[in-house]
Amino acid sequence: MLKIYNSLARAKQDFVPITPGSVRMYVCGMTVYDYCHLGHARVLVVFDMVQRWLRASGLQVTYVRNITDIDDKIIKRAAENKESIAELTERFIAFMNEDALALGVEPPDHEPRATAYVPQMLALIGQLERNGLAYQAADGDVNFSVRKFAGYGRLSGKSIDDLRAGERVEVDAAKGDPLDFVLWKHARDDEPSWASPWGEGRPGWHIECSAMSSDLLGKHFDIHGGGQDLQFPHHENEIAQSEGAHRCRFVNYWMHNGFVRVADEKMSKSLGNFFTIREIVRKYDPEVLRFFILRAHYRSPLNYSETHLDDARQALTRLYTALKDVPAETPPVDWTAPHAQRFSQAMNDDFNTPEACAVLFELATELNRNRSPALAGQLRALAGVLGLLTRDAQAFLQAAPSSATGSGTDDAAEGIEALIADRAAAKKRRDYAEADRIRGELLAAGIVLEDGTAGTTWRRS
RNA sequence: GGCGCGAUAGCAAAGCGGUUAUGCACCGGAUUGCAAAUCCGUUGAGCCCAGUUCGACUCUGGGUCGCGCCUCCA
Numbered sequence A: 001m002l003k004i005y006n007s008l009a010r011a012k013q014d015f016v017p018i019t020p021g022s023v024r025m026y027v028c029g030m031t032v033y034d035y036c037h038l039g040h041a042r043v044l045v046v047f048d049m050v051q052r053w054l055r056a057s058g059l060q061v062t063y064v065r066n067i068t069d070i071d072d073k074i075i076k077r078a079a080e081n082k083e084s085i086a087e088l089t090e091r092f093i094a095f096m097n098e099d100a101l102a103l104g105v106e107p108p109d110h111e112p113r114a115t116a117y118v119p120q121m122l123a124l125i126g127q128l129e130r131n132g133l134a135y136q137a138a139d140g141d142v143n144f145s146v147r148k149f150a151g152y153g154r155l156s157g158k159s160i161d162d163l164r165a166g167e168r169v170e171v172d173a174a175k176g177d178p179l180d181f182v183l184w185k186h187a188r189d190d191e192p193s194w195a196s197p198w199g200e201g202r203p204g205w206h207i208e209c210s211a212m213s214s215d216l217l218g219k220h221f222d223i224h225g226g227g228q229d230l231q232f233p234h235h236e237n238e239i240a241q242s243e244g245a246h247r248c249r250f251v252n253y254w255m256h257n258g259f260v261r262v263a264d265e266k267m268s269k270s271l272g273n274f275f276t277i278r279e280i281v282r283k284y285d286p287e288v289l290r291f292f293i294l295r296a297h298y299r300s301p302l303n304y305s306e307t308h309l310d311d312a313r314q315a316l317t318r319l320y321t322a323l324k325d326v327p328a329e330t331p332p333v334d335w336t337a338p339h340a341q342r343f344s345q346a347m348n349d350d351f352n353t354p355e356a357c358a359v360l361f362e363l364a365t366e367l368n369r370n371r372s373p374a375l376a377g378q379l380r381a382l383a384g385v386l387g388l389l390t391r392d393a394q395a396f397l398q399a400a401p402s403s404a405t406g407s408g409t410d411d412a413a414e415g416i417e418a419l420i421a422d423r424a425a426a427k428k429r430r431d432y433a434e435a436d437r438i439r440g441e442l443l444a445a446g447i448v449l450e451d452g453t454a455g456t457t458w459r460r461s
Numbered sequence B: 001g002g003c004g005c006g007a008u009a010g011c012a013a014a015g016c017g018g019u020u021a022u023g024c025a026c027c028g029g030a031u032u033g034c035a036a037a038u039c040c041g042u043u044g045a046g047c048c049c050a051g052u053u054c055g056a057c058u059c060u061g062g063g064u065c066g067c068g069c070c071u072c073c074a
Helices: A038-056 A072-081 A085-102 A114-130 A207-217 A228-246 A277-281 A286-294 A306-322 A338-348 A353-370 A373-385 A393-398 A412-428 A432-444
Strands: A003-006 A011-014 A022-031 A060-068 A134-136 A142-144 A181-186 A201-203 A221-227 A251-257 A260-262 A302-304 A447-452 A455-460
Touching (some): A022 A207, A022 A228, A038 A085, A060 A085, A060 A207, A072 A085, A085 A277, A114 A134, A142 A228, A181 A228, A207 A228, A228 A251, A277 A286, A286 A353, A306 A373, A338 A373, A353 A373, A412 A432, A412 A455
Parallel strands (some): A022 A221
Antiparallel strands (some): A134 A142, A447 A455
8 A cells, every 4th residue: 555745734644645556746846947957856766666666566646847937037038138038938948858758757757838838828817806815906916815714834833823925035025924925927018918807927936836737637636746845835725726726626635845955955047056867967867866866765855976876876887887798678567676775665654765775785795696597587677676787787887978868879989999908818828917017098087997707798887 | 926846975877764775986895817796794874953752863943055946958
């Protein structure tokens, strides 16, 4: 039985889908005005892992991950770049897709863009107005009346009266209450806008997710995920909007992944201490990055440093090394095997990927002992559930750092093979000095030679 | 000020009221022309103070420290 930590309940709960056998899941994706950083990588990988495990568990999954392609920052950045909003967002959507692909993230079933859902947002705002929860302020903005929605603050554990609105950000004087949030912003001359019953304008940040999720998944669905920083106010406001409009339960299970940190501080755009995915992938294989993310529990903080990435690389190398000389075929998982059972138990315990990875390493040790092809298949199959160890072992071990695809075929390979041949000849005539010289030369270039019974192989150190 | 999370060996990171987590690094041995990889073995842990218990890293209470949210953020 799968247990999920539900942010709403602040406890692990048995996962019971609304419709037996199928799951509907919505995850807040990217605002596309810049490159994805490690924090984004974590959301992408974590919910990809969740989605994979749900499917591996035999559930039929509908996974929606939205794209925010209209908001203040996008407008600002497009203006700075002197380009259209569409040009800006299209470019970064393409970059995001490249990053996701490199990280082994499977495409979601739906990737709705906010700008394509304005009619649905307007309908939702209209419904909120009819339900007495929305009002148009003097400045033309349509706001949500937070105090009229019972239960506001339940997800984030906040009491309305304790919220210090205005302490850190100036309160909009036109709002009926400082805590009220915007559903529809009145148009300004230099900004894009859409026609609406409340005049020309553009959507507030939160309304898009309420509109897209209900359109694609229905008014009531199973799982809603996102980064911890979205719990308040974004997700709290989504609940208010969706439940306020539809008058029914919105989401059963709320999942929030922990932050990525740098030197014990949250990685964020505003702090400027972020590393982009493509920046990291220039130096580390993307699979190392995926493994780095998955070897920590999704709710724990994840401290980023190159030392930790080096460590992850070494660990992943051990796994691939175990698979080096066994046939690269991935049979279906034999879930009755003891290792698979432990793996499954770990994953069913709120997606305990660190424990699941530990099983992988135990499997590797056993495989190193007996070189059983069946065991190798099992290792590949289980790791495959996490989206790991999907490549040819040799290709991974020989992949150049910058080769994001990990194809393993680069120009250096021929030269290396030639030197290996020279060294073999030297060894044959017992010229060990020359053999060691070649070994040293390659080692200095980051190439490790390994003499085996079947000849010499190489890998990158 | 309100609310929440965490503290595990050199580093990273899990489970568990009593039995080896796991990975990296380290040490000894096997193996190797030398290596690397691998195997075998050793070392090493649970912030502090109380309490519960036959027994606590694991439960309870208090403290200390760190982090986060209350503003845009994944």
